[in-house]
Amino acid sequence: xxxxALKGTLGFLMVYVIYGAFNIAHGAIGFAxxxxxxxxxxxxxxxxxxxxxxxxxxxxxxxxHLWLLGGTNKSxxxxxxxxxxxxxxMELGFLFCILATITGSIFAGVQWGSFWNWDPRETSIxxxxxxxxxxxxxxxxxxxxxxKRARLSAVYAIIAVIPSIYLIWVVPRVLHTMHPxxxxxxxxxxxxxxxxxxxxxxxAFTLLFIWLMQLRVSTMKLIExxxxxxxxxxxxxx
Amino acid sequence: xxxxxxxxxxxxxxxxxxxxxxxxxxxxxxxxxxxxxDESQEEQL
Numbered sequence: 001x002x003x004x005a006l007k008g009t010l011g012f013l014m015v016y017v018i019y020g021a022f023n024i025a026h027g028a029i030g031f032a033x034x035x036x037x038x039x040x041x042x043x044x045x046x047x048x049x050x051x052x053x054x055x056x057x058x059x060x061x062x063x064x065h066l067w068l069l070g071g072t073n074k075s076x077x078x079x080x081x082x083x084x085x086x087x088x089x090m091e092l093g094f095l096f097c098i099l100a101t102i103t104g105s106i107f108a109g110v111q112w113g114s115f116w117n118w119d120p121r122e123t124s125i126x127x128x129x130x131x132x133x134x135x136x137x138x139x140x141x142x143x144x145x146x147x148k149r150a151r152l153s154a155v156y157a158i159i160a161v162i163p164s165i166y167l168i169w170v171v172p173r174v175l176h177t178m179h180p181x182x183x184x185x186x187x188x189x190x191x192x193x194x195x196x197x198x199x200x201x202x203x204a205f206t207l208l209f210i211w212l213m214q215l216r217v218s219t220m221k222l223i224e225x226x227x228x229x230x231x232x233x234x235x236x237x238x
Numbered sequence: 239x240x241x242x243x244x245x246x247x248x249x250x251x252x253x254x255x256x257x258x259x260x261x262x263x264x265x266x267x268x269x270x271x272x273x274x275x276d277e278s279q280e281e282q283l
Contacts, residue, residue: 022249218270
């Protein structure tokens with residue numbers, strides 16, 4: 001898909017999702033609040049899913065980075081590319097994690113009567129937020145040495161994926177949670193009017209994720225190119 | 239107020255927010271592409 005096709009489709013799809021959320025989807029069965037507030041799930045669920053998908057994407061590029069580093073043909077461009085993609089995915093994961101926490105908290109206030117209940121999924125998202133925040137703190141500690149920063153953050157991403165998998169997939173299935181567990185896995189649990197909005201919403205968030213990642217990787221390349229040029233200029237002055 | 243009007247009003251707020259974010263991102267995207275193009279041209283020189 002070309003870049004303009006991606007942007008055009010995303011713009012149209014998100015407008016459709018916003019319109020559909022309030023005008024196509026009917027009141028949800030089993031929700032305490034059957035009016036407007038329940039529609040937040042069309043934005044909360046994709047944000048929550050993408051907060052974990054982003055982690056997997058980041059880990060994939062972290063593995064690729066270390067793999068390239070251990071290989072005989074160490075291309076600087078390929079090494080930088082995998083590092084930027086891993087870091088960009090981590091940033092987006094952090095953003096989606098924050099959005100999922102905010103939207104989830106609003107919905108919890110409406111549905112369960114309290115904005116925060118320490119439900120297993122709520123607890124696991126707090127730990128996910130801390131994992132993401134630690135990654136970014138680690139990166140800021142090595143701004144003058146990009147190679148070391150890339151290496152250490154790749155190692156961190158790979159190590160931290162283990163607790164993240166445990167928190168996302170295991171904890172909410174082992175402990176009692178107030179969150180519904182079969183909304184996505186069992187199609188019979190979701191009505192047609194909800195599917196007509198929820199599935200396009202996933203597609204829209206997928207396109208948004210791809211676009212934001214491309215954009216962030218490009219800005220990282222620009223920042224690095226300018227940093228290198230500044231270093232060359234300083235060396236030339238000496 | 240009738241339900242349709244309420245739904246339309248509630249739709250308008252996130253719609254305006256989304257369109258604001260979308261066109262802001264389109265502007266940033268254009269600026270980044272231009273800067274990348276300039277960067278590669280400078281490298282060639």
